[in-house]
Amino acid sequence: MANKLQSIALRGALLAAYPWTVAPLIVSAPMRVMSGPDLAVAVSRAGGLGFIGPGAKPEDTAADLETARKLLAAFEPFTATQASVLPIGIGFQVWNGNLDVAASTVAQYKPAAVWLFAPRNGQADIDNWTKRLRGVSPSSKIWLQIGTLKEALDAVRSATPPDVLVVQGAEAGGHGRAKDAIGFITLLPEIADATKDSGIPLIAAGGIADGRGVVAALGAGAAGVAMGTRFLACNEARIKKGYQDEVVRATDGGANTVRTHLYNHLRGTFGWPEQWSPRTIINRSWLEQQAGMPFEEIKKHHDEAVSKGDAVWGPDGWTATYASASIGLIRSVEAAGTIVENVRKEASEIVQMLHVLFR
């Protein structure tokens, strides 16, 4: 039984690596474009770890880090505790990332953590990125997002294992496993058992949006949690108002979201390795595809809608609305720091109640 609890004991070590953080570690995921410097800095300032997502172009990351550095310079505690790294993280989409640009950016800004995901050629690509990035910034921790037991084992057994594994379950909004996805409720404990000798802490991701999700993840064996969709509904997210309104409006994540590549294709994004797909809020594009409408016709509706602006989101729209199955738990737009603090407080209250239950 003690073995099963080993992953939980790694929580302390994880927090120590990011000395400004407060238990339990709450992370904002590196959502492409939408997780910018304002969001990342706000999360880190609230005792979490904020990640900047990949930009539209590889060069955008350096500009975002420059902004983050300026924002952080204003806060004494950060400059005091963390001279060697920038107290935020940064994410790279490996399959279409530019390692040269990434390496020079990481060398220059030394983010506390680098979150890698979606390699085209599995762990071989990750090893390549890890070696290069560790070479230019040994103090930047390597986080690797995986969604299967096999990926976790490949990572842990490689010559360059990551510092942290992000275990992403099927309820996630961001790109995750397409066909072999499963919730972290079974995936995370199985990975915890299979990787326990590695000492690598696990972060749970996928479907967490409030304190209940945090306690569920910690109970399952996670050392901390990552939330994506919850931060789409924050003041600091770089997101269109219509998209954000739809995240707040939508409910019933089980019935009203689906994993599909359709919206990538409608947006003109091709090339994603087929093992990953994103989850999206269902709207007319999906329903038209299910009804058998040819892609070109749906694309015409979609493009017309996009040209109209904010009003095109919602069930009567055609626009991509990537989001987690947790949409029904998100009911208001808040400051990112407030989200972190409230989620932590809620998790703490739940743990107090559980403690009484077991007494």
Added chain:
Amino acid sequence: MANKLQSIALRGALLAAYPWTVAPLIVSAPMRVMSGPDLAVAVSRAGGLGFIGPGAKPEDTAADLETARKLLAAFEPFTATQASVLPIGIGFQVWNGNLDVAASTVAQYKPAAVWLFAPRNGQADIDNWTKRLRGVSPSSKIWLQIGTLKEALDAVRSATPPDVLVVQGAEAGGHGRAKDAIGFITLLPEIADATKDSGIPLIAAGGIADGRGVVAALGAGAAGVAMGTRFLACNEARIKKGYQDEVVRATDGGANTVRTHLYNHLRGTFGWPEQWSPRTIINRSWLEQQAGMPFEEIKKHHDEAVSKGDAVWGPDGWTATYASASIGLIRSVEAAGTIVENVRKEASEIVQMLHVLFR
């Protein structure tokens, strides 16, 4: 925030309804044929609530309850605390159940709980069963298994709401939602919020196999948990040795299980309403279907294999092996009572560790 914790406060009320139980409430699910009286009684004796599953024929349930009554008569604590009900539960598959037989069985044996699932016509069928069963045994609590927000709302708003809602997530092995399934990690908190005025406690099901799953479920807002597959690997399960060996052997639930109706059809079971399907461990039948082999050919392989006995399970077999995505967490066959006690102990240890983390 207090609203979100309301469902958790129902834990006390739930335990009070089954006075022999110990917090947190651990339930063994009513698996068809495999959950018999020995299993149910062992779970209740360990401070849980054991359910007997539907039999091969409607009449089998009365025979199982008679056996359970005899087993329970030997244990003084039960006869003392529970004069009015039999301290176990019983499950009915509504779509092909026989309400007349069910009602006379419940009237005669007065089980503490009756777990209804899989109606062909939604809540209307459930209302019908609920009214009839409450009429014949007012002290038997009605448990309803659902897998979507809509089903939960239909139940809570009906004229005869259930006493307990079992929220079954996508990782479950037993029949659950086919297309609109999602993990309880998002489904349960959303249902908790949407049904909070009802005061109906929620039981989490689907993917729970050890103390980690229990704490995850309680953290998400459940008042207790149901485990099915974990009890396939117990001494008291009515299960073929080959099937049980395969549950213990199999790992990587995300990659090696799938939801499909194929095995029902191979076994000659037709008629399940299409909104439900079971999860099964992948073997040759599934792989042959994926490769495009006609059903009749797979059926021939399957029937030949079944005639050979225990050795037909496993990845090289063709036989139905219904199981949850939690298979990778199940590594040994134990006594059912030991499982209940160990899971409870493990959950308690995790809560103690979380309590320290938040201090």
